[in-house]
Amino acid sequence: MRDVLAGAWSRGRRFERFCYGLAAVLACAGLFHLAVFAVDGGPWYGPVSWRKPATFGLSFGLTLAAVTWVTRYLPIGERGRALLLSxxxxxxxxxxxxxxxxxxxxxxxxxxxxxxxDSAVSTVLAAGGGVLIVVLGVLAVAAFRPNPEIPASTRLGLRAGFVSLMIGLATGAAMIARGAAEVGAGRQQQAYHDLGFLKPVHGVSLHGILVLPALAWLSSRTSWDEARRTRVVAIAAGGYGLAIAAALAYSLLR
Structure with missing residues (x-):
């Protein structure tokens, strides 16, 4: 694994190495804020908590690294890929x-x-969420284009991973929309309370883009034939889909 990671870094293009380095910085920032929480304390849940910079730093760091890696397998040009990743x-x-x-x-x-x-920061964050949906949506569409250069198991892992990621983005947008509706109705504190109503399914689905393509890659390192690898990835994708459905049911019924 160490050799694989070192190879990905050494053979990567400049913009890829930049993205990997930035992903590491974001993840380290998340870990740093976990340490801040351990020292400073305070609530873990709620609109004002060290949980937010900790979980967002780790989540965005992992997602940036995963997306940078998986886009190498998508049928898009290097210039377009560099622009989208940037x-x-x-x-x-x-x-x-x-x-x-x-x-x-x-x-x-x-x-x-x-x-x-505060309003300006909130607006920038909301606009940034829109940018995420557009950029990752373009990459998701690319994942469903024919690409005979990669094995069927890898294609399936990529496609299932992007579907999971888009579910995560959709649930994030739904949470913001519900909160914005509460703010528009003059219920600011209720908006903070309702903002995370889909948080479990949001968290589970976001990281399918890391888990499912990684499983496809791991299966490629085995002695299994391609048909068996594809079945394994399909079973894993189905299981991950069930986990997303269970998280959605929990989010709506709790």
Whole structure:
């Protein structure tokens, strides 16, 4: 595994290495805020918590690294891939940076219209979410284009991973939309309470883009034939789909 990671770094293009390095920085920022929480304490849940910069830093770091890796298998040109990854990487920094800034200011990051500055941060974060949907949506469409250059098991892992990721983005947008509706109705505190109503399914589905393509890659390192690898990935994708469905049911019924 160490040799594989070292090879991916050494053979990667400059923009890939930049994205991997930035992903490591974001993940380390998340771990740092876990340490801050351990020292400073405070609530783990709620709109003002060290949980937010910790989980967002780790999640965006892992997702940026995973997306950078899997896009190598997509049938898109290098210029287009470099542009999309650059926009995605910049957006990851903006999202994590805005959330971290507000955490250190001890104010909510999303849906916060208390002051003009807070409103500006909230607007930037919402706009950044829209950018995420567009960029990752383009990559998801590319994953479903015919690409005979990669094995069927890898294609399946990529496609299932992107479907899972898009579910994560859709649930994130739904949470923001519900919170915005509450704010528009003058129920600011209720908006903070309702914002995370889909958080379990959001968290599970976001990381399918890491789990399922990684499983396809691991199966390629075995002595199994391609038909068996594809069956294994299909079973795993089905299982992950059931996990998403269970998380959705829990989110709606709790």
């Amino acid at each position: 926009v995605f990487a910049a957006d990851c920094v903006v999202e994590v940076g805005g959330i971290t800034l507000q955490a250190w200011r001890h104010v909510p990051s999303h849906l916060n219209r208390e002051t003009p500055f």
